[in-house]
Amino acid sequence: MQYAITLPADYDMRIIRHRVQSKGHLMDGFPGLGLKAYGVRERGADGSPVNEYAPFYLWVDPEAMNRFLTGDGFRGVIRDFGRPAVRHWQGLFHRAGPASGRPPGFFSRRTETVPEGADPGGCIADALARHEELATDDGVFTTSLAFDPFRWELVHFTLWADAVPEGAGESYRVLHLSAPGADALPAGRRW
Secondary structure (H helix, E strand, O other), X not given: OEEOEEEOOXXXXXXXXXXXXHHHHHHOOOOOXXXXXXXXXXXXXXXXXXXXXXXXXXXXXXXXXXHHHOOHHHXXXXXXXXXXXXXXXXXXXXXXXXXXXXXOOEEEEEEEEOOOOOOHHHHHHXXXXXHHHHOOOOOEEEEEEEEEOXXXXXXXXXXXXXXXXXXXXXXXXXXEEEOOOHXXXXXXXXX
């Protein structure tokens, strides 16, 4: 699951940093949450054209996602920024990488459209194979693949110990990681 809040070009991103610093720990023990990476992009940094607050979540329990979206924590997001569109996907793959013992500094998100007329199963199988290989990269904290059948997109999320490699997707700096149920996230293929 992810929502993205695009902020004005002159927005003081210290406000977001303070928000995460003062409230991020509140998700550290949220029942049913696998992990939440508090991600930001800052205009002019790490190749970003925009200021954006865009955390992403991996849920162990879909009911927990529902509780979060209708609970006090998300009401605060709505109060402060308006109600963002929340995207969620069907998980296809998740695996911790060799850097899972270090705190992640970044995550990447990349979408890949399943071409019209292509075999969706073949596209998914190819993406799964690439994620199996990616999960062995020394810089990978964890990597996940999801499927959006509404848009016919594959969505690639990878947490990196250090900078996002060229071509891995949009780069987000991780301000905090809440991972109360990371060990409970199913590993490997879910397809």
